[in-house]
Amino acid sequence: MNYILIAIGAIIALYAKNTVNQNQYILIGGIMILMIGIYRISKNIPSRHQEDEHIDDKKE
Known part of the structure; x- marks a missing residue:
């Protein structure tokens, strides 16, 4: 679903950028x-800081 939103938005x-009469609202x-x-x-992507904390916990 997220990739579809990105593709549709792009x-x-x-399309709005390439038209002769550029419609700012569509853009x-x-x-x-x-x-x-x-x-x-x-x-949905975990931050790098959270991953580092989990690695440090496993080392101890």
Whole structure:
């Protein structure tokens, strides 16, 4: 689902950027959809600091 949001947002943003009469609202909407997809993916990736804590606990 997240990758679909990223793809749709990128397509909409590129479409709005390439038209002769550039519609700013469509461009902003496409960028927002793109950013929502990126945020949802990054939310599931653990931070590097959390991984380091788990490795240090295993060493002791």
